[in-house]
Amino acid sequence: MARKPTADRTHLEFHHGTYRVSVTVPPSLRARLGKTKLKRPLRTDSLIAARAMRHRAVAELKRVIEDARNGANGGAYLREAAELARYTTQATSDEELDELGQAIRERMDDIIGPEVAVGHSEEGPEPVFDGARIAQAEVYREVAWGRATPLGLHHAAYLGKLTVKDRTKADDVRALALLTEWCAQKGYPATLEAITDKRAYHFADDLGELTGGLSHVTQNKYLSRLSGYWKYLVKRTPVERNVFYGVKVEGEATPHEELERAFEDDEVRRLLAGPATQHMKDLMVLGALTGARLDAIVDLKVKDTIDGALTFKAQKKEPAPRDIPIHPGLREVLARRTAGKAPQDDVFPEWPKPRKIGSKRERSFKASNQFTEYRKTVGVNHVVAGRRRALTNFHSFRRWFITKMERAGVPAPLIAAIVGHKREGITLGRYSDGPDMRAARKAIAKISLPPLDAGPIPEVRTLRPGRRTAKAASTE
Numbered sequence: 073m074a075r076k077p078t079a080d081r082t083h084l085e086f087h088h089g090t091y092r093v094s095v096t097v098p099p100s101l102r103a104r105l106g107k108t109k110l111k112r113p114l115r116t117d118s119l120i121a122a123r124a125m126r127h128r129a130v131a132e133l134k135r136v137i138e139d140a141r142n143g144a145n146g147g148a149y150l151r152e153a154a155e156l157a158r159y160t161t162q163a164t165s166d167e168e169l170d171e172l173g174q175a176i177r178e179r180m181d182d183i184i185g186p187e188v189a190v191g192h193s194e195e196g197p198e199p200v201f202d203g204a205r206i207a208q209a210e211v212y213r214e215v216a217w218g219r220a221t222p223l224g225l226h227h228a229a230y231l232g233k234l235t236v237k238d239r240t241k242a243d244d245v246r247a248l249a250l251l252t253e254w255c256a257q258k259g260y261p262a263t264l265e266a267i268t269d270k271r272a273y274h275f276a277d278d279l280g281e282l283t284g285g286l287s288h289v290t291q292n293k294y295l296s297r298l299s300g301y302w303k304y305l306v307k308r309t310p311v312e313r314n315v316f317y318g319v320k321v322e323g324e325a326t327p328h329e330e331l332e333r334a335f336e337d338d339e340v341r342r343l344l345a346g347p348a349t350q351h352m353k354d355l356m357v358l359g360a361l362t363g364a365r366l367d368a369i370v371d372l373k374v375k376d377t378i379d380g381a382l383t384f385k386a387q388k389k390e391p392a393p394r395d396i397p398i399h400p401g402l403r404e405v406l407a408r409r410t411a412g413k414a415p416q417d418d419v420f421p422e423w424p425k426p427r428k429i430g431s432k433r434e435r436s437f438k439a440s441n442q443f444t445e446y447r448k449t450v451g452v453n454h455v456v457a458g459r460r461r462a463l464t465n466f467h468s469f470r471r472w473f474i475t476k477m478e479r480a481g482v483p484a485p486l487i488a489a490i491v492g493h494k495r496e497g498i499t500l501g502r503y504s505d506g507p508d509m510r511a512a513r514k515a516i517a518k519i520s521l522p523p524l525d526a527g528p529i530p531e532v533r534t535l536r537p538g539r540r541t542a543k544a545a546s547t548e
Contacts, residue, residue, distance in 0.1 A: 091122035153215035247294035288323030334471030346450040361399040363473030367436040375415035397513035480518040
């Protein structure tokens, strides 16, 4: 019997119960579009329906890629047009304007290129030109006459002014790519002048569909990055106001029982007593006894472990690196990991920086993935249906550390100083240099790991019983 041919799934992916279209972005355009694939949800669980619906979606995504390719190839033209605008907007004579106009028309002809076909009308045969090139030439004309500014004309300069991680800059690139894609879908020119207050809100309304159904939190992240760009433009360009200021996608607040949480003592026991590699066990112990973020731990150098303190690099909105006392339980780990090494050597060489040039991934990326796989093997995997991330992750060590400090009676300002959180009020936040090392050392010494050789550790009752009940019911 002949084998039944498999159904054609070209460009189709089954994701969270429904199909979506996926088109690969050429490597040369990934930086411009901010992603390796363009995706569009089809909102059906039927393969037959998805196969019928995909053609239009694929064509639209390929048009976005082609527009990006034209934009990349025409980048030099747009820079030239922006330079021409300096002259056209300051011309003082008709002769000068005529000469500039002639130059613009000739360059438009260069951009449009040769005819691609011959059409027919009532007056006879007529040349047909590439529509995308015509649109590109029209944008060139508007920019050259000072009537339009390409969306991304100032974006590189904006990114150069930012003091954020490469991953956050990638969000900026992605946000602008989404706005550019949306303009293409709506038939709007991809210019700053085309983005009005109402269109900013319409873009926000369509962002869920555009991103393939990402959460409102992620959508608002992109809107926030665009707002930052427009704020930059208001201060430096003719753009008069930030049209993205206050634009948000509304979404239901996450129920407390579905928020990411601290580890319980028994989960910490299972993680540390389980069959982890030595470097993973050392990583977890540092997380539990410092409350530091994963990337800050993985990035430690030998020179950051001297004089009885750990120096962690600035994270998030911290203005500078910070020192915290070394917990007694970490002395053996750090002595073993730093023995015979030079000051610039890594404490955790098992997780080096990404080798790929231009990678936006943080050094801790692989460590995070390996920890996720490990915690699942020991049954620490609190999941909630419909949520992409588990409620327990490496950051749960940080939450556990802070919880233990609070329960030990450590004052909130001291906890904030130790873990690098912003301290409230102008007095502590701006005028104080922070608590002394002696007070921090006493506070940290109050934290101890749960016994690893005992049986299950009963959960401590908290003031949030609803969370405890839901947590117990949903942990796999």
